[in-house]
Amino acid sequence: MALVNYADHLQTWWSDHHSKFDPRNYSRTHLIITGSIVSVILCLFWASLFLDIEHSGKYYDAQRNYKILPFDLLDATSICEQKTQKRYGDKMISSYIDNHSTYFDRSTYLYKVFMFARVGELRDSEEVVVHCFVNPSEYMVEHYRAFEPKKGSLMNRAVGSLGG
Incomplete structure (x- = not known):
C-alpha cells in the first residue's frame, strides 16, 4: 500500500515538474553545453600545439632500447x-x-x-x-x-x- 502511494506521489511530482518542459529551451541549453564542451576541447588542443608543456615521458623514444643504450x-x-x-x-x-x-x-x-x-x-x-x-x-x-x-x-x- 505504501509503495502504491509512493508511486502516485512520484508520478504527481514528475508531471508537476516536467509539464512545463519546453523543447525550445532544451535545445538552447543543449547547444550552450555542447558549444562549451567543444570550446574547451579546442582550447586544450591549441594549447598542446603552441605551448611547450613538460610531462613525464615527453622525450621517451619507444623505438630505443634504453637497457642497451641508456639515456646519457x-x-x-x-x-x-x-x-x-x-x-x-x-x-x-x-x-x-x-x-x-x-x-x-x-x-x-x-x-x-x-x-x-x-x-x-x-x-x-x-x-x-x-x-x-x-x-x-x-x-x-x-x-x-x-x-x-x-x-x-x-x-x-x-x-x-x-x-x-
Missing part, C-alpha cells in the same frame, strides 16, 4: 637544444653547449645542461644563457630558464646608436 648526457643536451630551438624558432641563429659547466648531478639525479644561444637577426643578435635540467628517469625537462640580456630604454639605445 648527449640525450640531455639534445633535448635542451630542441627546447631552445622551439622557444626561439627562426630567431635562433646558433647555439652551443658549455661543456665545462654541463654535468650529471648525482645528488639530484639530473643532467644540468648550460648552454648559450645566439638570438635575433644575423647583424643584430644577442647571446642568451640557458639553464636546462633534464630528469633521465622521467625523460623530461625539470627546469628550463633562459636569461636574456636586459635592454636599455629606448632613449639609451637611440643615443648609443648615435655614438654618444
Whole structure:
C-alpha cells in the first residue's frame, strides 16, 4: 500500500515538474553545453600545439632500447637544444653547449645542461644563457630558464646608436 502511494506521489511530482518542459529551451541549453564542451576541447588542443608543456615521458623514444643504450648526457643536451630551438624558432641563429659547466648531478639525479644561444637577426643578435635540467628517469625537462640580456630604454639605445 505504501509503495502504491509512493508511486502516485512520484508520478504527481514528475508531471508537476516536467509539464512545463519546453523543447525550445532544451535545445538552447543543449547547444550552450555542447558549444562549451567543444570550446574547451579546442582550447586544450591549441594549447598542446603552441605551448611547450613538460610531462613525464615527453622525450621517451619507444623505438630505443634504453637497457642497451641508456639515456646519457648527449640525450640531455639534445633535448635542451630542441627546447631552445622551439622557444626561439627562426630567431635562433646558433647555439652551443658549455661543456665545462654541463654535468650529471648525482645528488639530484639530473643532467644540468648550460648552454648559450645566439638570438635575433644575423647583424643584430644577442647571446642568451640557458639553464636546462633534464630528469633521465622521467625523460623530461625539470627546469628550463633562459636569461636574456636586459635592454636599455629606448632613449639609451637611440643615443648609443648615435655614438654618444
